[in-house]
Amino acid sequence: MTVLQPIRKAAIIGAGQMGLGIAYVSVVHAKIPITIHDPSERVLSSALEKYKSLISRDIAKSRLTQTEADEALSKFQTLQGDGTGENGQGAALKDDTDLIIEAIPEIPELKLGLFKRLGQLLPESTILGSNTSSISITKLAASAVSSLSKEEGKRSSERVIGIHYFNPVPQMKLVEIIPALQTSQSTIDRAKAFGKACKKEVTTSSDSPGFIANAILMPMINEAIMVLEKGIATPADIDLTFKLGMSHPMGPLTLADLIGLDTCLNIQRVLHNETGDSKYRPSGLLIRMVDAGWVGRKGGKGFYEYDNKGNKLD
Numbered sequence: 657m658t659v660l661q662p663i664r665k666a667a668i669i670g671a672g673q674m675g676l677g678i679a680y681v682s683v684v685h686a687k688i689p690i691t692i693h694d695p696s697e698r699v700l701s702s703a704l705e706k707y708k709s710l711i712s713r714d715i716a717k718s719r720l721t722q723t724e725a726d727e728a729l730s731k732f733q734t735l736q737g738d739g740t741g742e743n744g745q746g747a748a749l750k751d752d753t754d755l756i757i758e759a760i761p762e763i764p765e766l767k768l769g770l771f772k773r774l775g776q777l778l779p780e781s782t783i784l785g786s787n788t789s790s791i792s793i794t795k796l797a798a799s800a801v802s803s804l805s806k807e808e809g810k811r812s813s814e815r816v817i818g819i820h821y822f823n824p825v826p827q828m829k830l831v832e833i834i835p836a837l838q839t840s841q842s843t844i845d846r847a848k849a850f851g852k853a854c855k856k857e858v859t860t861s862s863d864s865p866g867f868i869a870n871a872i873l874m875p876m877i878n879e880a881i882m883v884l885e886k887g888i889a890t891p892a893d894i895d896l897t898f899k900l901g902m903s904h905p906m907g908p909l910t911l912a913d914l915i916g917l918d919t920c921l922n923i924q925r926v927l928h929n930e931t932g933d934s935k936y937r938p939s940g941l942l943i944r945m946v947d948a949g950w951v952g953r954k955g956g957k958g959f960y961e962y963d964n965k966g967n968k969l970d
């Protein structure tokens with residue numbers, strides 16, 4: 657039996673809603689130290705506040721002791737920049753980092769550029785994971801070989817993998833693992849073991865646009881927005897139909913607000929571009945709402961309005 661190299665230290669790139677949640681379960685459940693990188697100082701200070709409030713909530717619910725909470729605080733570090741020397745201070749990522757998980761916006765050029773720099777910067781023992789909802793992991797793996805020799809390039813692409821958590825990460829019990837065509841079996845095994853260490857169930861999807869979850873979810877959300885756009889029903893009635901008629905815990909428009917309307921639009925654009933299938937075309941209303949800066953719960957307004965703690969207003 658082969659012994660898997662353990663993940664002892666990780667870095668998260670992007671401290672938005674997903675990056676912070678991934679950092680939290682990595683420290684609290686997988687019990688490893690985390691550095692979280694983001695170009696925005698404002699995002700980093702808000703991430704630290706949210707991290708502390710997640711800890712306080714877990715203490716209040718007796719899920720963490722004070723000693724565990726102190727340990728979790730000492731294992732969490734924030735750093736400005738993206739870790740590779742872009743958008744901030746120098747290349748802060750260290751050779752002894754066993755795992756990187758990027759959670760930057762769902763924009764192909766941004767992620768491809770990041771994987772190119774990560775491929776050059778980090779030793780081939782470091783797993784390069786992406787929390788992308790839809791972008792091809794095979795393309796990210798190909799980007800991680802740029803300017804390396806053929807043999808180094810092959811090994812560099814073998815350590816790239818999709819590690820797709822769900823929102824909100826501390827509550828949702830799933831991780832979707834997506835190997836690229838190039839990914840090695842040991843990378844798959846290490847990524848699955850890490851997902852389980854974060855106390856998640858693991859599913860595996862091949863590298864196809866939207867993988868399992870978003871290939872099914874995004875067309876449903878888009879159809880719900882089109883029903884609204886056509887004036888067929890109000891947001892409240894569309895959501896209530898799914899809650900009470902189909903036993904979904906929340907309706908599709910509430911879920912779209914939670915995911916982020918910018919993220920939904922970016923995912924739909926990737927699905928549409930990658931498949932060429934018109935069923936994935938984003939609705940005009942979604943495009944206009946993102947144009948208006950109405951990105952959902954994280955921005956205070958989407959299909960509903962929210963206070964600065966993210967609670968829905970009546």
Ligand SMILES: NC(=O)c1ccc[n+]([C@@H]2O[C@H](COP(=O)([O-])OP(=O)(O)OC[C@H]3O[C@@H](n4cnc5c(N)ncnc54)[C@H](O)[C@@H]3O)[C@@H](O)[C@H]2O)c1
Binds near residue numbers: 675738
């Ligand atoms: N929101 C969801 O429900 C959800 C669920 C699963 C996966 N995802 C995926 O996770 C990723 C992040 O989504 P999110 O909802 O956390 O987005 P978000 O907008 O909350 O956070 C993105 C963060 O990335 C930072 N950033 C921007 N450009 C960067 C760069 N070049 N380098 C480093 N950081 C940069 C931003 O400052 C921001 O803090 C996306 O790929 C998304 O598809 C999102």
